[in-house]
Amino acid sequence: MNRTNKKGLHMNKAKMTAAFAFAVLLTACLNRLSADEAKDNTDATTNAVATAPKVAIEQLGFLAGNWIGTFPGGRWESAYTTPEGGMILSSSKEFRGDRVVMIEFEHFMTIEGEVVLTPYPFGKKSSTTFKLTEFDEAKKRVVFANPEHDFPNTIIYERTKPNELVIQVIGTMRGKEVNQTMTLAPVDGGA
Template sequence: MKIQAMLAAIALTASAPACAQVADLAWLSGEWMSDAGGVWTEERWSIPRGGMMLGTSLSVKADKVLEFEFLRIETDRYGKPTYVAQPRGGSPVYFPLIRMESGSATFENPKHDFPQRITYIRDGQALTATISLMDGSNAISWTFNQR
């Protein structure tokens, strides 16, 4: 049992970006807005300071709040950037950074029910956020424009 746990930890560490820092995600900073199908969604991210970025997400339709979430990206105890989500202000759910390239980042937590994967891709003044299961199924995406 201990060997399986060690192998899983090694596999997770091996797939993570070698020297990624929270500061490397500065491209996510800003105010991002989407208006699709009558649902207005905004996501805001602070610039990285002290190894942390703070974020919020709010979705509204016809002046009724559908969803809100408190977010942060922080360094975990292993020194890896980790996305922390608190839907509706609830208990934190942790998604370690698994992949990062110029203007894109993927965070995963295979033990969470949904989502298990969170991906951000920035293309100029547009930001696409996608949540899904580990295999990419049940994907939901939002395309935001920078405000």
């Protein structure tokens, strides 16, 4: 094996090791979020949002899959797990050109009979939790809201077509109403 091949092999092993370490770290971080911690996050929104519809997290299975598409200013990739075990986990990357400029994880779970979403922008746990406020099973549309938060204060997920997931992030930035939309398609072409 010549020097170039050894270096290339070393880089591939390094990339694989880094990817594996990232996956282990993500799993460990999200596993540490107990129902008690998530309950603490919902205190600010407990009375702020009208009574949410009774929805089982399994009804959000339409999110599951690997998705890719556009976001204002760049490309977006997301992966959502199935709701098996009573929770959904997601990981997302935003690209500008070939460079990742933002990562985010999401944790969907049921607390005291209500489905909540806790984001981890830039991989860091947020103190903000969003409660499920609207659900339309026929349209495969779910709305999470936290009116106390500036941006976002509303996150909408909708399967507008069989092979399309649209995510809207709505709120106020610098005093102006902002509505950012991501239109995603399954990575493998089918959902």
